[in-house]
Amino acid sequence: MTREYLKKASLTPASDASEVHATVKSILADIEAGRDDKAREYAAKFDRYEGNVLMTQDEIDAACDLVPEKLKADIRFAHDNVRRFAELQKGTTTDVEMEITPGFVAGQKVIPVDAAGCYVPGGRYSHIASAIMTVTTASVAGCKSITACSPPRPGVGVAPAIVYAAHICGAHNILAMGGVQGVAAMTYGLFGLPRANILVGPGNQFVAEAKRILFGRVGIDMIAGPTDSLILADKDADAHIVATDLVSQAEHGYNSPVWLVTDDRDLAVKVMDMVPGLIDDLPELNRENAFAAWRDYAEVIVCKDREDMAACSDEYAPEHLTVQAADLDWWLKKLTCYGSLFLGEETTVSYGDKATGTNHVLPTSGAASYTGGLSVHKYMKIVTWQRATRDGSKAVAEATARISRLEGMEGHARAADVRLAKYFPGENFDLSADG
Ligand SMILES: NC(=O)C1=CN([C@@H]2O[C@H](COP(=O)(O)OP(=O)(O)OC[C@H]3O[C@@H](n4cnc5c(N)ncnc54)[C@H](O)[C@@H]3O)[C@@H](O)[C@H]2O)C=CC1
Numbered sequence: 334m335t336r337e338y339l340k341k342a343s344l345t346p347a348s349d350a351s352e353v354h355a356t357v358k359s360i361l362a363d364i365e366a367g368r369d370d371k372a373r374e375y376a377a378k379f380d381r382y383e384g385n386v387l388m389t390q391d392e393i394d395a396a397c398d399l400v401p402e403k404l405k406a407d408i409r410f411a412h413d414n415v416r417r418f419a420e421l422q423k424g425t426t427t428d429v430e431m432e433i434t435p436g437f438v439a440g441q442k443v444i445p446v447d448a449a450g451c452y453v454p455g456g457r458y459s460h461i462a463s464a465i466m467t468v469t470t471a472s473v474a475g476c477k478s479i480t481a482c483s484p485p486r487p488g489v490g491v492a493p494a495i496v497y498a499a500h501i502c503g504a505h506n507i508l509a510m511g512g513v514q515g516v517a518a519m520t521y522g523l524f525g526l527p528r529a530n531i532l533v534g535p536g537n538q539f540v541a542e543a544k545r546i547l548f549g550r551v552g553i554d555m556i557a558g559p560t561d562s563l564i565l566a567d568k569d570a571d572a573h574i575v576a577t578d579l580v581s582q583a584e585h586g587y588n589s590p591v592w593l594v595t596d597d598r599d600l601a602v603k604v605m606d607m608v609p610g611l612i613d614d615l616p617e618l619n620r621e622n623a624f625a626a627w628r629d630y631a632e633v634i635v636c637k638d639r640e641d642m643a644a645c646s647d648e649y650a651p652e653h654l655t656v657q658a659a660d661l662d663w664w665l666k667k668l669t670c671y672g673s674l675f676l677g678e679e680t681t682v683s684y685g686d687k688a689t690g691t692n693h694v695l696p697t698s699g700a701a702s703y704t705g706g707l708s709v710h711k712y713m714k715i716v717t718w719q720r721a722t723r724d725g726s727k728a729v730a731e732a733t734a735r736i737s738r739l740e741g742m743e744g745h746a747r748a749a750d751v752r753l754a755k756y757f758p759g760e761n762f763d764l765s766a767d768g
């Protein structure tokens with residue numbers, strides 16, 4: 334049996350890519366030329382915001398005062414989990430050194446980048462959790478300057494809970510600016526900010542494209558665009574939970590794909606019957622997003638067995654991958670392409686999105702085939718160093734001279750020759766290409 338598509342997407346995240354590219358490229362060029370004033374113009378155009386951009390301490394304090402105590406406690410709970418997980422990950426990459434050959438030592442040193450620019454999305458929803466995920470990891474990495482930027486609401490500014498989260502997680506600057514203009518402000522060093530060395534954080538297709546275009550002059554974490562999610566479910570999965578979980582991630586936006594992959598046709602049919610009712614039951618904005626995402630981007634695929642399900646999932650390389658099937662250890666071992674994996678019904682993508690401690694800034698649109706999500710490591714440069722004694726350099730110099738000469742790189746070879754001549758006068762070396 335080949336794979337059977339009970340539902341096939343009519344659109345993919347690449348559908349409007351060239352239009353988005355042209356729009357973003359021209360906004361970036363405009364802002365690079367027109368600096369702060371041009372960025373303000375775009376904020377007025379896209380977000381109807383004309384207020385202060387770089388938040389003052391008084392503005393930050395006033396926003397924090399507006400956040401209810403219970404929500405503050407929840408934000409601190411999530412921050413603590415993300416911080417401790419980031420610290421654990423940081424400990425896995427450390428400075429090391431070894432004596433490569435006698436007298437010749439080579440080492441690795443881990444250095445955090447100076448300035449991190451953290452994008453916190455806020456067009457449709459107030460992504461408090463994204464502020465926690467990005468700022469906390471930058472802070473644990475040891476970045477000296479951390480800027481959080483997020484779209485302001487007209488007449489209000491950045492959502493107070495986002496300001497509170499960015500502040501307690503360690504942001505040094507908070508910028509009331511979203512979209513391409515926010516990304517540009519951090520990259521070009523507008524509003525008195527230092528130029529970012531790395532841009533991190535998720536966002537819509539405009540934000541993701543801005544990061545993609547700017548990559549090279551600034552580092553980026555990855556392409557973390559519109560959310561996507563895949564659920565692997567077998568015959569024993571609870572159809573209501575599977576359907577609820579699919580809808581939970583389709584609400585992100587009209588362009589958020591969700592996919593169900595199963596080897597049980599009956600389960601697939603049950604889930605497809607349930608989804609429209611669950612979408613109807615959502616508040617208006619969420620309903621509109623999920624309705625369009627389910628109609629245009631969702632897929633339901635019946636595979637012949639679990640081997641085929643795993644292969645199918647790896648082809649999608651989803652941002653979020655959930656397994657609601659027997660033998661979770663088998664799946665953990667088998668699956669290779671995902672941003673974050675949720676094993677069993679007892680956990681769910683929403684937990685990881687908001688509070689578990691694993692990062693929710695994750696690769697989308699298949700990028701999980703080559704990268705994982707945001708972690709403390711994305712801010713850390715792993716560099717190398719070396720030093721040698723004169724005796725220790727001898728064997729390396731001889732090999733270098735001969736290899737360089739064989740390559741035709743006489744200048745390189747002579748850098749070795751002069752050292753051999755200086756350190757070992759009177760000794761003869763055969764440093765010819767065929768020596
Ligand atoms: N991959 C990941 O790890 C995560 C991804 N996300 C994704 O982040 C996204 C958030 O999107 P939004 O709510 O829209 O917030 P957003 O903050 O990413 O985008 C809002 C900004 O988009 C700009 N914009 C809107 N229309 C535009 C246009 N026509 N031309 C140029 N700029 C325009 C505006 O300047 C506005 O400030 C969703 O797609 C969600 O799925 C969210 C969290 C995590």
Ligand SMILES: O=C(O)[C@@H](O)CS(=O)(=O)O
Nearest residue numbers: 462560686687693694695
């Ligand atoms: O793409 C993601 O990771 C989002 O699901 C995270 S959140 O739900 O917007 O917090």
Ligand SMILES: [Zn+2]
Nearest residue numbers: 560582683686
């Ligand atoms: Zn989510």
